[in-house]
Amino acid sequence: MPEAVTSSRVVSTVTGPIELRWAEVTHQGRRRENNQDAVLSSFPLFVVADGMGGHIGGEIASSRTVERLSAAVKRETVSPDVIEEALERAVDDIASHTETTDDGTGTTVTGVYLDLTGEEPTWVTLNIGDSRVYLLRDGALAQVTTDHSVVQELIAAGRLSPEEAENHPYGNVITRAVGPSDGVVPDYVRLEVVDGDRFVVCSDGLTKELTDYGILHFLLQHEDPAAAVDAMLEAALENGGRDNVSIIVVGARLVSADDDTSTVEISSPVSS
Template sequence: MGWLTIGAFAKACRLSPKALRLYDELDLLKPARVDPETGYRYYADAQLDRARLVAWLRRLGMPLARIREVCALPAGPAAREVRAYWARVEAETAVRRDLAAFLVDHLSGESGECGESRRDTTMLELRYAARSDRGRVRPSNQDTAYAGRRLLAVADGCGPAGASAGAAAVAALKPLEEAELSPGNVLNLLEDAVRSASEAVRRVADGSTEVGTTLTALLWTGSRLALVHIGDSRAYLLRDGELFRITHDHSVVQSLIDEGRLTPEEAASHPQRMLLAKALPGDAADTPDLKLHEVRAGDRYLVCSDGLTRAVPDERIRELLAGGEPADAVRVLTEAADAAGGTDNASAVVADVVSPTRPPVSAD
């Protein structure tokens, strides 16, 4: 067997000698032989494939701990792990892309060619309604649905104090109804409010790891809607007859779908389909999604709990959402969930973006 010095091996696999020394220390890529007198490292030709794989995975940005796991797998499972890793990177990049687009749009709209302030003067209003239904199976309703002049929110509590947890999360956001909002500060205010919501839920949980809540909310500035989302409640936009989901579920099965390990059809009957990947109160890693949405007159928004979306397919939601006033829409949507079996609490908040011609309708 021919031996390669660390320099020759580094050149062949396109890893630096410094990186090879680090990978030796981490037991990721051990040399085939170490001279007992000089301490020189020598590598075998057969190690080149593994070294090149390590180099490629590092270029992807994969953490070393995960690279060690991938390298220990046969080719097929290793390929699936790489696919899963990259799917997660793309999902995280999409969140940053949305934030970058908002910043570009916000900064472009704040100043004209000569640096003069230029603010959006097109003010619209919301007409809204909210409804929550216990369903036919659950002994109590742990959902909280709220619609106000500025705030639209749904929280789906879980655990023995789930109803209180959801109510506490929404209550922590209600002071934003009276806050001074602008597109420039709304996301910061919403982020602070969610921290308060998380602490409120933590107090309700009183140390129990079984108590928590989802939270999906839209906050109205007068010209835009800010979204905060954590968990598997959802928000939708109905625009020009087309339905768009504007949230991404933070659930175990959605993570498996994103990573290519599960199909949407398989997810519908997966034994872990009710498990959340993120919720309140959560930990430091459970950060909510925050986005700012441009609106148009004629847009209709829906915020709802998973008791609705699990029972009623998106196409049917689109059909039911398209007709009547907001109060009509929340009624027919929750009734459809009940008619489909009513196995869970179902809540819906619907809001129309309108020109300020008439006052909004109070929530149910």
């Protein structure tokens, strides 16, 4: 089992400091030969990419997408324009690997970032594909992103129930991805920052094995992000681990003047 690590950072904003704590884990699962997921967990952007296509084509697609996003984050403030330019470069990277990729090679890209450019700090989620972002707020868990998948379209059209979708033969077919076509733009959702917010960003390898109630259970049981991702990964593997599993948990706390905090990023290992 990989060892999860909790990182923390206090950031200054126009409305006061915010402490972020996060952890990530990725695992090939119990039935896959390699891991085609890739994870970016670097303030202010937290992203999961789930690759598809060929023996290693999906791995190339997800890794190049995360590398392009990571490079963009290091250079500039995160914005939709920055994200979309990085994704365009990733599409070119994927297409350049002609020996291992084809027209069906691509990757999901899903995540959340903290936007500090406005009058108030806000969260922004982004999504292409069927990886997901969940938000835990006031004790309730909500799926923020909407899957780009055949079964989600059938659900939206009233032709399929969520229960029927769980075992639908087209359950793995997505309708939007980075790679197969040019100019793919993520869906964005902007959210206010509330004290105690906790996000889960995950590939479908988690949601195939763990219900929304299960995700909520482990978040409520484990305040520490590393402990939460470890517990969810262990449960997903115990439930079958049929796919690669990637999980990021990000939490935010509004810092008061009496809190003893610093702006230094701190990392501490947590046993898995």
